[in-house]
Amino acid sequence: MKSTLHKTQNNLREKTRRAMIDLLNQQLADALDLGLQAKQAHWNVKGPNFIGLHELFDKVAEELEEFTDDIAERAVELGGVAHGTIQTISKNSRLKAYPLDLTSGKDHVAALSGALAKFGASARAAIDAAAKHGDADTADLFTEVSRGVDKLIWLVEAHTQSKQ
Numbered sequence: 001m002k003s004t005l006h007k008t009q010n011n012l013r014e015k016t017r018r019a020m021i022d023l024l025n026q027q028l029a030d031a032l033d034l035g036l037q038a039k040q041a042h043w044n045v046k047g048p049n050f051i052g053l054h055e056l057f058d059k060v061a062e063e064l065e066e067f068t069d070d071i072a073e074r075a076v077e078l079g080g081v082a083h084g085t086i087q088t089i090s091k092n093s094r095l096k097a098y099p100l101d102l103t104s105g106k107d108h109v110a111a112l113s114g115a116l117a118k119f120g121a122s123a124r125a126a127i128d129a130a131a132k133h134g135d136a137d138t139a140d141l142f143t144e145v146s147r148g149v150d151k152l153i154w155l156v157e158a159h160t161q162s163k164q
């Protein structure tokens, strides 16, 4: 199904814009899902590292919110429609459903760092896809997202990288 394309004076070719809008909406669904997963971890984590993890998971959600806003707005800048409803997220996200029964910091760290890594890999692939289509700006946006997600992976998985 061809999605709506608004007229724009943006001089990227229509074919490129259509491909980028689809790419951006796919990443948007994944990123919105991921942001909710971080909130799920923020709300439900318990244990000796509670306060540090509770606050860290909220910071992850906040940073992802900035990325989702940039991704959604780029789709609209290119003449597209941002697909940010809960129904589209649920239908299109490629992430695994976040488990509802996790309690310990260790389990939330494992689940969230895994989800971040999956999204990070797709954001890195999106850089190449955008560059291949000749859209350096979308490639740059995904470069920023990818670099940011790499940092978030570190902040979360550092909790598992020491024996003590």
Ligand SMILES: [Fe+2]
Pocket (backbone or CB within 6 Å): 042, 058
């Ligand atoms: Fe909160």
